[in-house]
Amino acid sequence: DGGITQSPKYLFRKEGQNVTLSCEQNLNHDAMYWYRQDPGQGLRLIYYSQIVNDFQKGDIAEGYSVSREKKESFPLTVTSAQKNPTAFYLCASSITPLAGTQETQYFGPGTRLLVL
Amino acid sequence: GQQLNQSPQSMFIQEGEDVSMNCTSSSIFNTWLWYKQDPGEGPVLLIALYKAGELTSNGRLTAQFGITRKDSFLNISASIPSDVGIYFCAGLGTQGGSEKLVFGKGTKLTVNP
Numbered sequence: 247d248g249g250i251t252q253s254p255k256y257l258f259r260k261e262g263q264n265v266t267l268s269c270e271q272n273l274n275h276d277a278m279y280w281y282r283q284d285p286g287q288g289l290r291l292i293y294y295s296q297i298v299n300d301f302q303k304g305d306i307a308e309g310y311s312v313s314r315e316k317k318e319s320f321p322l323t324v325t326s327a328q329k330n331p332t333a334f335y336l337c338a339s340s341i342t343p344l345a346g347t348q349e350t351q352y353f354g355p356g357t358r359l360l361v362l
Numbered sequence: 363g364q365q366l367n368q369s370p371q372s373m374f375i376q377e378g379e380d381v382s383m384n385c386t387s388s389s390i391f392n393t394w395l396w397y398k399q400d401p402g403e404g405p406v407l408l409i410a411l412y413k414a415g416e417l418t419s420n421g422r423l424t425a426q427f428g429i430t431r432k433d434s435f436l437n438i439s440a441s442i443p444s445d446v447g448i449y450f451c452a453g454l455g456t457q458g459g460s461e462k463l464v465f466g467k468g469t470k471l472t473v474n475p
Contacts, residue, residue: 250404353404
């Protein structure tokens with residue numbers, strides 16, 4: 247089955263700790279995205295990558311970091327600099343046939359991050 | 363930047379009723395997307411609209427791409443309990459020379475049996 251997987255489903259972070267959320271896709275999509283969702287809010291873009299070894303900051307990148315070493319994988323690290331990390335994190339992917347354009351995005355099941 | 367105004371914010375309806383929600387903007391979009399999100403899950407794409415004036419159905423769901431390219435609506439006919447969830451609109455538009463996907467804040471639908 248083709249799709250996007252995120253792990254773990256739930257993640258607990260202690261104060262001052264970095265944690266990494268996994269996102270893998272086998273759809274052969276070029277672009278991948280990370281969003282943050284807070285209760286009652288829409289989706290806010292953290293980082294996105296349109297090609298391997300390249301990524302761009304979204305609207306709320308502070309306190310987060312990413313890497314894109316493989317087409318299939320786009321892990322997100324929530325650093326200790328992110329002071330309010332408790333949220334639902336969604337990964338998405340899309341085909342990007344042309345530079346500077348985006349296509350329909352398909353989402354993973356999400357990871358809920360909780361701070362202890 | 364581009365923003366989408368999605369309304370209503372929430373809806374409480376009886377099973378069997380029809381539902382209508384919409385998204386509007388002052389900006390022009392090239393594509394409109396409608397997603398549904400179940401609690402604790404990622405959004406699932408329901409309908410994609412690529413052309414102004416386009417009317418597309420997916421079972422009991424119907425969505426239209428507004429002729430001005432600044433709005434879109436989603437209708438659900440004969441609602442059932444499993445329609446419960448949050449519905450998001452999203453628009454693909456050009457900003458700063460590149461295309462960007464912008465999301466509405468969602469419409470939370472509750473269906474009473």
